[in-house]
Amino acid sequence: MSAPAMTPLVRIEDLSIALPRGADRPFAVETLSLTLNAGEIVCVVGESGSGKSMTASALMGLLPPSLPVRSGRIMLGERDIVRLSEDELRAIRGPEIGMIFQEPMTALNPLRTAGDQIAEMFRAHTDLPRAEIEARALKLLDEVGIPEPASAYRAYPHELSGGQRQRVMIAMALALEPKILIADEPTTALDVTIQAQILELIRDIQRRTGMAVLFITHDFGVVAEIADRVMVMQHGKVVESGSAEAVLHDPQHPYTKALIAAVPSLTPPPPRALPDQTIATVRDLSKTYRTGGGWFGRKQRVTYAVKSATISLPSQATLGIVGESGSGKSTLARCIVRLLDPDSGAIELGGVDFGGLAGEALRRQRHLVQMVFQDPYASLNPRRSVGDLVTQGLIARGTKRSDAMARAKELFALVGLDPAATDRLPHEFSGGQRQRIGLARALALEPKVLVADEAVSALDVSVQAQVLKLLVELRDKLSLSMIFITHDLRVAAQICDRIAIMQRGEVVEHGITADIFAAPKHPYTQKLLSAVPGRAN
Amino acid sequence: MKALKHFLMSPAAMLGLVLLVVIIGLALFADVLYPRDPLGLAGRPLQWPNPAGRFLLGTDASGRDIAAQIAHGARTTLLMGIVSTLIAIVIGIVIGALAGFYGGLTDDVLMRLTEAFQTLPNFILLLVLVVVVGSNMTAVTIAIGVVSWPAVARLTRAEFLTLRNREFVQACRTLGLTNRWIIFREVLPNALAPIIVYGSVVMATAILLESALAFLDLSDPNIASWGNLIGQGRKVLRSEWYVSAIPGVAILLTILSVSLVGQGLNDALNPRLRNR
Numbered sequence: 001m002s003a004p005a006m007t008p009l010v011r012i013e014d015l016s017i018a019l020p021r022g023a024d025r026p027f028a029v030e031t032l033s034l035t036l037n038a039g040e041i042v043c044v045v046g047e048s049g050s051g052k053s054m055t056a057s058a059l060m061g062l063l064p065p066s067l068p069v070r071s072g073r074i075m076l077g078e079r080d081i082v083r084l085s086e087d088e089l090r091a092i093r094g095p096e097i098g099m100i101f102q103e104p105m106t107a108l109n110p111l112r113t114a115g116d117q118i119a120e121m122f123r124a125h126t127d128l129p130r131a132e133i134e135a136r137a138l139k140l141l142d143e144v145g146i147p148e149p150a151s152a153y154r155a156y157p158h159e160l161s162g163g164q165r166q167r168v169m170i171a172m173a174l175a176l177e178p179k180i181l182i183a184d185e186p187t188t189a190l191d192v193t194i195q196a197q198i199l200e201l202i203r204d205i206q207r208r209t210g211m212a213v214l215f216i217t218h219d220f221g222v223v224a225e226i227a228d229r230v231m232v233m234q235h236g237k238v239v240e241s242g243s244a245e246a247v248l249h250d251p252q253h254p255y256t257k258a259l260i261a262a263v264p265s266l267t268p269p270p271p272r273a274l275p276d277q278t279i280a281t282v283r284d285l286s287k288t289y290r291t292g293g294g295w296f297g298r299k300q301r302v303t304y305a306v307k308s309a310t311i312s313l314p315s316q317a318t319l320g321i322v323g324e325s326g327s328g329k330s331t332l333a334r335c336i337v338r339l340l341d342p343d344s345g346a347i348e349l350g351g352v353d354f355g356g357l358a359g360e361a362l363r364r365q366r367h368l369v370q371m372v373f374q375d376p377y378a379s380l381n382p383r384r385s386v387g388d389l390v391t392q393g394l395i396a397r398g399t400k401r402s403d404a405m406a407r408a409k410e411l412f413a414l415v416g417l418d419p420a421a422t423d424r425l426p427h428e429f430s431g432g433q434r435q436r437i438g439l440a441r442a443l444a445l446e447p448k449v450l451v452a453d454e455a456v457s458a459l460d461v462s463v464q465a466q467v468l469k470l471l472v473e474l475r476d477k478l479s480l481s482m483i484f485i486t487h488d489l490r491v492a493a494q495i496c497d498r499i500a501i502m503q504r505g506e507v508v509e510h511g512i513t514a515d516i517f518a519a520p521k522h523p524y525t526q527k528l529l530s531a532v533p534g535r536a537n
Numbered sequence: 538m539k540a541l542k543h544f545l546m547s548p549a550a551m552l553g554l555v556l557l558v559v560i561i562g563l564a565l566f567a568d569v570l571y572p573r574d575p576l577g578l579a580g581r582p583l584q585w586p587n588p589a590g591r592f593l594l595g596t597d598a599s600g601r602d603i604a605a606q607i608a609h610g611a612r613t614t615l616l617m618g619i620v621s622t623l624i625a626i627v628i629g630i631v632i633g634a635l636a637g638f639y640g641g642l643t644d645d646v647l648m649r650l651t652e653a654f655q656t657l658p659n660f661i662l663l664l665v666l667v668v669v670v671g672s673n674m675t676a677v678t679i680a681i682g683v684v685s686w687p688a689v690a691r692l693t694r695a696e697f698l699t700l701r702n703r704e705f706v707q708a709c710r711t712l713g714l715t716n717r718w719i720i721f722r723e724v725l726p727n728a729l730a731p732i733i734v735y736g737s738v739v740m741a742t743a744i745l746l747e748s749a750l751a752f753l754d755l756s757d758p759n760i761a762s763w764g765n766l767i768g769q770g771r772k773v774l775r776s777e778w779y780v781s782a783i784p785g786v787a788i789l790l791t792i793l794s795v796s797l798v799g800q801g802l803n804d805a806l807n808p809r810l811r812n813r
Contacts, residue, residue: 337711366713379704383726393712438708445712 115153221534387422550801624682629689637697737799
C-alpha cells in the first residue's frame with residue numbers, strides 16, 4: 001500500500017438493516033462492522049441476496065423506506081449517516097462519498113451530454129464560474145482515460161461505448177474529489193477486456209488520490225485483481241474478513257472455501273476421445289441487420305452481426321462459442337436454432353438441411369435442435385405450471401397428455417428436481433432450479449443438438465458450478481452434442497471440447513480447447529485470455 | 538390471490554364493488570320489484586318524487602313510473618355495456634395481437650385501419666352506423682362495440698410488442714409450437730391484465746354513448762333505458778328537472794362504480810404501482 005495507511009474514514013458499527021415482514025430472513029444486513037481506511041480498497045464479496053449492495057446503499061443513505069436501519073451506526077468522522085436528514089445527506093453525497101453503479105446506461109440521463117452531467121456535479125455543490133466548470137469536467141474526462149475528451153464532452157450516453165460510459169460515471173463520482181468511493185459491481189456489465197481497463201483505472205486513481213474504495217462484487221477474479229482487504233458476506237452476515245492474500249489463499253470459513261472452489265479453473269482438462277462423425281455443420285453463415293432506411297431514401301445502416309461463420313460440431317462433443325458483447329455469438333446461436341433467419345449460408349443437422357427449411361416444414365423439424373436460454377426469469381412463462389412448460393413441445397408433436405406428463409416427471413428427476421413439483425408455477429423456483437426446468441424442456445424433444453446461450457451467466461457462482469456439473473453429467477449420460485455460447489473463458493475451459501472465438505461477427509480462431517488455451521494464435525484470443533481477472537491465482 | 542387481497546383491502550375499490558353489486562341486484566330483481574310494464578301508464582304525469590306516495594321517484598311526462606324505468610333500465614344499460622365492451626375487446630385483441638405478434642406488413646395494414654377508426658370521432662361514427670342499420674337495441678349495442686375497439690387494439694399491440702421477444706416466447710418457437718398456440722395460449726394470458734382493466738373504461742364510455750344516443754331519440758324507444766328517460770325529461774327540463782336528473786345520477790353512479798372497480802383492479806394487478 002502506498003498511501004498513508006490506517007486513517008479510518010468510515011466506521012460501520014453493528015449495523016442491522018431490517019427486511020420487510022414475510023421475507024426469508026429478518027435482516028438484510030445483520031450486525032455488520034467495517035472500518036474503511038484511507039488509501040485502501042476493500043472488496044465486499046457475496047452471492048445475490050447476501051446484503052452486499054444494501055451495505056453500500058446504507059453508506060450513501062440511499063436505503064429504501066421499506067428497509068429501515070434497526071440498530072448500529074455509520075460514523076463518517078463525527079457524523080452518523082444513519083441519523084442525518086435528507087439535506088445533510090445531500091451535502092455528503094458527491095463531495096465526501098462518490099458512487100458508481102453496475103449499469104452506466106441506466107445511471108446516466110440519456111437526454112443530456114456526458115459533459116453536462118459531470119458539470120452538474122459542480123453546479124450543484126460549488127459556485128464556480130461556467131468556464132471553470134467546463135475546464136474541470138474536460139480535465140476529469142481526460143483523467144479517466146477517455147480518448148478525445150472534447151468530443152466525449154458533447155456526446156450523449158448512447159453515443160459512447162459501455163466502457164466509456166462507465167468512465168464517465170467514474171469521472172462524475174470523482175468530480176468533487178471525495179475521500180470515499182463506493183463501487184457497486186462497476187464492471188459486471190462490461191466485457192472482460194474493458195473490465196480489465198476499468199479495474200486498472202480505479203486502482204490507479206485510488207493510488208494517486210489516496211481515497212478509500214468500497215468495492216462490491218460477486219467475482220473472485222476481480223477481488224484477486226483489486227482488493228487490499230476482503231469481506232465475505234452470506235445471508236446478511238459477514239462470515240470472513242481479512243487481507244486479500246489471506247482470504248484468497250487460506251480461506252477459513254467453509255462458505256468462503258466453497259465459493260473459491262466454485263470458480264472454474266482457467267486450465268482446461270485433457271481432451272476427451274470423441275467419435276469421428278460430425279453432427280452439425282454451419283457453412284458461411286451470414287446475418288446482417290439493417291436499420292433506418294425508409295420510403296424517402298434515407299440511408300440504411302447495415303451491420304454485419306455474423307460474417308460468413310463456419311463451424312462444425314463433432315458428434316457428442318461440446319463446442320464453445322466465445323466472444324464479447326457484439327461479437328455475434330448470440331446471433332449465430334439464434335440462426336442455428338432458426339429463431340433468426342440467416343441471410344446466407346447452410347446449416348446441416350444430423351443429415352437434414354435445417355437452414356433450407358421454412359414454414360410448416362421447419363416447425364415439424366424444430367425438435368432437431370433445442371435451446372437453453374440465458375435468463376432463468378424471462379425464459380419460463382410465469383402463468384404456466386412447470387409441468388406444462390416441459391410437456392407442451394411433446395403435446396404439440398402429438399404425444400398423449402398423460403404420456404407427456406410421465407416423461408416430464410422422468411426429465412425432472414434427470415435434471416435433479418423433485419418429480420412431484422410439476423404442477424408448481426415458475427416463481428416458486430430459484431434461479432438455478434429454473435435453469436434446470438429450461439434444460440428439461442429442451443431435452444423433452446430429444447434434440448440432436450442442444451444450444452445453450454449463456455445458460456449459466458445469470459447464476460451465482462456456486463449455483464453455476466452445480467448447473468455446469470449437471471450439464472457435463474447429462475452430456476455423458478445422454479451422449480449429447482452441445483453448442484455452448486459464453487463470454488466466460490473459465491466456463492468455456494471447463495466444459496468445452498472445442499471452442500470458436502468470435503470477434504465482430506467473424507470466427508477468428510477455432511480448435512481444440514486445450515490447444516487454444518495453451519497457445520492462442522490470434523491476437524484477439526491472446527488479448528481475451530490475458531484479460532481474464534484473477535488469472536494469476 | 539395476493540392481488541385479490543389487495544383489491545379487497547382498498548376502500549375505493551370496495552365502494553365501487555358494492556355500488557356495482559347494488560346496480561346489478563337492481564337489474565336482476567327489476568321484475569320482482571316492478572312486475573308491471575315499466576313503459577305502461579302508471580298514474581298522473583309529472584308527479585314529483587315522493588317517498589311516502591305511490592311513486593318513489595315520481596312519474597315522467599307520459600305518466601310512467603320513473604323508479605320502474607330506472608330498475609328495468611339498469612338491466613338494459615348493464616347488458617348493453619357488457620356486450621358492447623366484449624365486442625370491442627374481442628375485436629381489439631384479435632387485431633392488436635395479430636399486428637403486434639407478426640409486425641411488418643400485417644402491422645402496417647392493421648394499424649392504418651385502427652388509425653382510420655380513431656381519427657373519426659366515435660360519436661359521429663356511431664350516429665352514422667345507427668342511422669344506417671336502424672336503432673333497435675341489438676344494432677345499437679353492436680354499433681357501440683364496433684366504434685370502441687381501436688384503443689383496445691393499440692393496448693394489446695403494445696403488450697404483444699414487448700412480450701413477443703421475451704425468451705419464453707422464443708422458447709415456444711424452438712419447441713415447434715404453432716403461431717396460433719403461441720399467440721392465444723402463451724402471450725395473451727400475459728397481456729390480459731391491462732386489457733381487462735381498460736375494459737372498465739370501455740364499458741363506462743359505452744354507457745355514456747348509449748345515453749347520448751337516447752338523448753337524441755336515436756336509441757331503441759321500445760325498451761326502458763336510462764338514456765330514453767333523460768331524453769323524455771329534456772322537454773320539461775326547466776320545470777320538472779328530476780325526470781332527467783334521476784337517470785343522470787344513475788348513470789353517474791354506474792360509471793363511477795365501474796371505474797372504481799377498474800382502478801382497483803389496475804392497482805391490484807400491477808404490483809409495481811402499489812407502493813406509490
